[in-house]
Amino acid sequence: MRFTAASVHRQIVAVLEAWGMPAEPARITADVMVDTDLAGIDSHGVSMLMMYDSLHAQGRLRLAAQPTVVTDAPGFSVMDGGHGLGHPVAVAAMDQAIAKARVCGVGAVSVRNSQHFGAAGHYARRAALAGLVGIATSTTRHPAVSPTGSVAAALGTNPFAFAAPRAGNPFVLDMATSVVAMNKVKVYSFEGKPLPDGWVTDAGGAPVTDAARAYALLEESKASLSPLGGVGTESGGHKGFGLSMMVQILSAALSGGGSPWSGGDHDNVGHFFLAIDPAVACPGVPTTDLVEEFIAAVRIPGDTVLVAGEVEDRCRAERSRDGIPMPDPLVEKITEVCVRAGVELVLA
């Protein structure tokens, strides 16, 4: 079944407002979630509604929260999300980083006391759509990734996103700093495929290749994903571990957030946003032309080279035309969320 982006948007807004979120942040959150579904990042769009429903039911979300600016320097601010959903504060923070970059050439904002903000790439891309280079990172709620030298689930999947303007759609890298995102393990489980060696290790140090078992253990932090680069140092696992620590430091040490799972009643997710405005930072430099030149240089004739963002662009074009596909079990779960929230099902 496919549904129009407009109806998915209406559905999300209806649920969020029923939970007590004011109209404007509800609209912004739905904008981000629907764009994520259009881009084909099905794990981070409307399918997150069930997780948000659960957090809301547990009293872990303050949906009426107003993001506040805690400190403000010419090129950098710290914001506080007030334990609301992450999307509205993330949009406000990236917009503030962009505004600072318009003056200083570069601008950055770190955010504490936030929650899940969807896909990091959305915010980096927001900067690139405005003609700027953007970076977005976030800590995540669930310890699932091992540091190099251990198999303990001690880190989140800590996503990192980078975007740059192109002549057409922007370059958008959006990656978990683990070897794969947790969701990829779930997809292998749906497909009944064994996991490649080196993705998931149980608490005793044994590889887990049964995807369903791996996902169940990961959910309880009784197994861990390897960092990007894999187990040990041979093929660069220490690099993925280092990138994960970097995301943690940018998102949670510069914001004062701390580990998302050490904060008691709330998850205290932290984010970091950076924007560079080439028009101010390096006037006279043909940044966008050079980005296109670098991309042309890796388009090897006869090979299929897709640069970051292009798969999502194709999906965005197709789904904007044909609607957002949703499997029946997802529609059923959204229906249950709507019933609990007391709102009408408007998916069409």
Add this chain to the structure above:
Amino acid sequence: MRFTAASVHRQIVAVLEAWGMPAEPARITADVMVDTDLAGIDSHGVSMLMMYDSLHAQGRLRLAAQPTVVTDAPGFSVMDGGHGLGHPVAVAAMDQAIAKARVCGVGAVSVRNSQHFGAAGHYARRAALAGLVGIATSTTRHPAVSPTGSVAAALGTNPFAFAAPRAGNPFVLDMATSVVAMNKVKVYSFEGKPLPDGWVTDAGGAPVTDAARAYALLEESKASLSPLGGVGTESGGHKGFGLSMMVQILSAALSGGGSPWSGGDHDNVGHFFLAIDPAVACPGVPTTDLVEEFIAAVRIPGDTVLVAGEVEDRCRAERSRDGIPMPDPLVEKITEVCVRAGVELVLA
């Protein structure tokens, strides 16, 4: 054989001055190179002197170049290295990024028309030693890395470094965005060890596991290293490819540098430096304490977890005490460089 850091420093300064580099940039370059040897990054310290000798002999280095500021915004500048060695302009650029961060909270500098600058981590660490968070990236002179979906050597090993202040020595991540640095292939060749599958692929698409053959082919760009994450997308090779493109964009699109190997007589290496001053950016946030807290959280009891920078710190302590070890063939090659430059051998 071991040599004191002071004598290695004197030797480098003598050679650089004989080549025509003024005293101050020669001292700065020697500072960076010796610190790199002390840290155990043997591939990027004094052993680079032979490559610089060759570039100098080919007339590809303007050793008397004075770095200039091309454009200057409150938080960002573009500098031009004038085709000199990269170390002096890189130190000047990071110092300028730090100075901007002291005012704006964040500061960045991109550099064009530069050359090899040694180890990226040195410059990120320079920010961290001053109490700031630092990032340093660079393009590299030699096409050696394949984009995901091809086996063509179309990208450099494009290093990325990130550093953050700690209570003691800083956190310093310094990584090639390829699965391994080219030098690692050379080390396997010295040790007569076969390469793991997925590191090097020849132009026909076949894996190369003979390390000596792989290195020879890589030197001619007739084979390629995989990006971090390996061949294809399964274990995240597209992430390493994306990170490599990011380094290229930051270092060479924001500086106007372009690809280092497309520039005719000179290599036109580009760099990027970013600094964030927590004291200005997020006053009141205990950034360093939080970094220590995150590191404590990944020190799993019973496991050996080393975070980025700790291996180098141990080496720095040991070599500062006992001297810098150099294999005989390296000493011979340095001797030849000294003879060609007409300077006395002062290693002791």
